[in-house]
Amino acid sequence: MKDLSSVKTANINARPSPMGICQPLPRPPRTGSQFFPPNVLQDEGDRADDNTSTPTTPSPKPRTTVSQLPPSESEENATTPTLNSLIFAKDTTVEMPLDTLHSSPAQTPAPVDDDKMTDLVVSSTPPTKPAVSKQDSEEDLLRAHLAVAETNRSIIKSNGTNSLTVIPQFTPIPIGGFPHIHLAHAAQLFDYQAAKVITAWLKVPHLKILVRVFDHDGKNPSVKGPILVEQLRKAVSDIAHFVHQDNQDVKVSLPCPDASKEDADFPLSFLVYNISDETKSLILNQRIWSSPEISFAVHLFRVNSPPLLLFCLHGFSTTDTTTVKTTVHEVWSEDVTRWDICDIMSKSDIPEECIHTAAWDFINSLWVEHLDFKVSGGILLPRYNVFAVSPTNNPAVWTKLRAYIHSLTYPSKLEGSGTAVNFMPCTLCHSIAHPRGLCPFPNVPLWNGPKHSTNSRPNLTNQKGKGKGRRFPGNGLPN
DSSP states (O other): OHHHHHHHHHHHHHSOOTTOOOOOOOOHHHHTTTTSOTTTTOOHHHHHHHHHSOTTSOOHHHHHHHHTOOHHHHHHHHHSOOHHHHHHHHHHHHHOOGGGGGSOTTOOOOOOOHHHHHHHHHHTHHHHHHHHHHHHHHHHHHHHHHHHHHHHHHHHHHTOOOTTOOOTTSOOOOTTOSOOOOOSSTTGGGTTBOHHHHHHHHTOOSOEEEEEETTOOOOSHHHHHHHHHHHHHHHHHHHHHHHHSSOOOOEEEOOOBOTTOOOSOOOOEEEEESOOHHHHHHHHHHOEEEOSSOEEEEEESSOOOOOSEEEEEEEEOOOOHHHHHHHHHHHHHSHHHHHHHHHHHTTSSSOGGGHHHHHHHHHHTOEEEEEOOEETTTEEOOEEEEEOOOSOOOHHHHHHHHHHHHTOOEEOSSSEEEEEEOOOOOTTTOOSSSOGGGOSGGGSTTOOSOOSSOOOOOOOTTOOOOOOSOOOSTTSOOO
16 A cells, blocks of 8 residues: 555656645644644644654645745646645635735745744744834824824914905905005005104004004094094904904004194094004905904005006097007107106116116006096096006105106097096095095905995985974074
């Protein structure tokens, strides 16, 4: 029988199966291959049983040969598995150490006895550190991201409020921003203000801004002034509370007309101070604040640069702004006009060698905007605002330059001749660029402020009264 077994074994080895090299199974019932590799359960009792086993039982050497199969044969066994390959794959999958999972898939751990397994665990300790380190690094990375997110939330909450911030009671910034409010001159915010008030405002040490209330004419300051001061203080306090999440002691100073002058005009600017830098930045970034209680525009406490708006033209029969712009540009570019412009600029701080270039820069910065004026019956009477960037901040030079180009006539070839007219300041937003009926602010989405129409007093002429008492002229009071 031994000779026959030996011959059979030799034939098998000489003719390898196309499904892979087949080796007798290493006593599956005794080693428990369903749960552990054969080498794990080889204790002393198993070794004693090996001495009494039949000669056909394979020794550990053939198993070593099986574990050292080339990668190509392993791939073939994985593609068309046999019973032996399935059991072997099951064993190695269950018991493969964690650190070997990071090795190449073509490497298969070779079965060894208990002593060699102990050595394998010890020798594999350094490779297991990267796995633990990777887990720790992922946890550290996650904690770092959470810390950065918390920091960002803190910055946004306290210091990072930007122009896109929406406070529920105020009109949000529309797409493209709020319309621009054009001033008559660089210091218009201080017009008609008492000199002692301006001096006191200059000495205020806190951060401060200037505010002009929409639809406020400045009249009757003793009655309207305290009411507007309280409304402004509450509105700015709400903005500051949104930024800092606590109450801020915001202060507001009302305007005071110059008693030495008997002009019909009144100062319109209020001073807001004792605010934080974050609150100031947020208020200035949005510029326009409109709530159901009050609407106002915010300006820096300073003398501004010369206004961009120079004058308003009428007399053209066209609504094409390009035609009007070309006409104005041609007039300014004439030799005589350009020479006068250079002569006026020579009185400024512009270097003499740069006067010619500055004059052309001023002329080329020109642009025109159309105003949709109409008279009774809906007849179109177009007007055009003319803008340009001033070459100097010298107020005397800018005033003289503006007066000069204001006095010119602007004839076109086919569309009439334009002449300058006085501005019609808006009583709603206080801009000089348009009258109240053309104010763009009431058309802003979600606008909370005043509208185009004004609340007129009720007409009492048609009310019937049968009283026979004496009537006094004027306000009803006796002379």
